[in-house]
Amino acid sequence: MKQEFTITVYTENQVGLLNRIAIIFSRRKINIESLNVSPSEAEGIHRFTIIINEYEEVVRKLCRQIEKQVEVLKAYFNTNDEIVWQELALYKVPTDIIAEKVKVERLLREYGARAVAIRKDYTVFETTGHREEIEKLIKALEPYGLIEFVRSARVAIIKTSSGFHEKLKEFDEEQPGEDLMENEFLNQQDKVFSM
């Protein structure tokens, strides 16, 4: 079954790498639902967060192809229950309507939205959360003249990850430690191996 996967990629900071990674998806006609590139916890190392809807087997192959790129250190993939994630959204609404309608104020409070800019003609609200929550607020605001809306890419933290600092040290070594060459079959031999 196809499901949502979050792919986390640790890379060097290199011009053109975004394209090199993006074409691994487009070559297979896979749509990237969300993409975020930012610094990571390790200095000088960038972190890609990519969301796609795919079969696990395909995602596994994609990650191997990504990891194969010279400037990529590591690629992980996780289902939604293995990560903590957030998206951020901005909503621009006419100030006069908000000022008049008490209901809107209540609505915004209910969704935990926060005003980030208040002008005479418009107000910009911000909210963070999962996609469904963000989308619910759009629906709720639509009748009150939502002028503009934008949602950020997903950012995600892997629940079981202990970060990249230690790993990075091993990458600096000429002979990286064994766990770098993670093998999903290791210690699960009964699952894949029978004689």
Place this chain on the structure above:
Amino acid sequence: METLELTKQKEAEKTIQSISGSKALLEACIAEDVQTIFGYPGGAIMPIYDALYDYPDKLKHILVRHEQGAIHAAQGFARSSGKVGVVFATSGPGATNLVTGLADAMIDSTPLVCITGQVFAHLLGTDAFQETDVINITTPVTKWNYQVTDANEIPHVLAKAFYIAKTGRPGPVLIDITKNAQIQKIDYTGYTKCEHIRSYRPKPIIRKEYIQQAAELINKAEKPFVLFGQGVILGKAEKEFKAFIEKAGIPSAWTLLGLSALPTEHPLNVGMLGMHGNYGPNVLTNECDVLIAVGMRFDDRVTGRLDKYAKQAKIIHLDIDPAEIDKNVKTTVPVWGDCKETLPLLTKLIEEKQHTAWLNKFNEYKQQEIDVVIHNELNPTSDIMTMGEVIKTLNELINGDAIIVTDVGQHQMVTCRYAKFNHTKSNITSGGLGTMGFGLPAAIGAKMGAPERTVIEIVGDGGFQMTIQELGTIMQYKPEVKIIILNNNFLGMVRQWQQLFNDKRYSFVDIQSPDFVQVAKGYGIAGKSIKDRKDLKTALQEMLNHKGAYLLEVMVGKENNVFPMVPQGCSVSEIRLK
């Protein structure tokens, strides 16, 4: 004291030279033991060519007739020598003409470093004359690429380029250098080879437990079967491979690119895999109990229909590229690593064995194939010559000692099926990409990469016309390339498919050819055309005896087909003998 200081200062000045980016590039090539460069100059690479003018003794530049010729020649060079092939081309069309060769080298894992000139950095993105976004065009078809806009980067970028091209699973690297960086002077302190890149691990770590598991499987196997690919050649592991299969007595079949890694006459060499491979290896893939794949990637031309491929077998896959494991065929035991290292580990743990009855099965199928296909192909009764008999006669004369370069199509399949090889790195062909036009330039490069060896190109009438201009390169540098055109006056492989699957609707496969011998003559290359069997052997002998390049055209049957054949979408065991 003063004099000591002065000497020190002078020494420091000596070690830091001011040189141009172009010169730094050429120094890098020399430091990487490059002796031959295939290329074509143009506006945006002129500073590099100007610098090259000062290196006539150290760097031999081969001026080709088209950049595609340059890169295929570099591929041929790399494949026959085991070294990195180097290409120079200019920006824009020069660079785009490399794309086919890059894709070919990428899929066939050929180590190349291609240098392209680029417009001045300040003109990037302005649609300047001969500006093309080479980096983005070549990203999908390079192992790594990089644009240099500052000459200070040249030494270490080149070091990285050579390191990436030749280590791990080899592949093509492209470095795009803007014209300003070629001219720019830098303080040059020498060249240091690259030995480690933090984010790049050329060799996966070998897992002992998998070696053990693989050995156990092999020891228990009753019908083990080895498939080997180019990984054995690229890993320079021919000896290790031979020791492995000999100890366990395992019948071994080759992929198109694995050909010549094991001598043809070796008793355990059971032949070719895949669409036009041998009968036994294909059928018995679906009967073996343990399938051991060494340095091969389960291409669809090898596997046929995947859901009916070796389902009964436990699969052991040895590969240096982790992305290949489980890509097409699910592995039981993944042996990640360089097969030069993993094979001896495995050999140590396996028991000495012979699988005589199992091996005989291959021989039985071979006999059937001989009766139905091979005998007639090699000993035709009609007056019309077959491609197979040309190869058979050639075998008698060269005794498996030559390098044979093929193009793509029927002649390629027939040659690979019937040519005999005693030495590794002797079969050079375009496998994964199937690039028509590969043969002639690759043969030129192959001869330059292995000048002591006889190089024979076997090519069809279609493919030859795709890069026929490289006869000019032969004219100029006189590599002793022997060209055999197997001319059937058709684009034979497509015609065969149209005959078998499209009711003989021969759609645009009827290709006319010029008088090839006259064309060769125009380039100062000796040649001959024959159509009678009685002339075949003497003509081949004459070609081999001739001092210098030679073109021999052999007219063969127009509508001969290559069999056996696994029709597309069929399982390997559904292979057709006719």
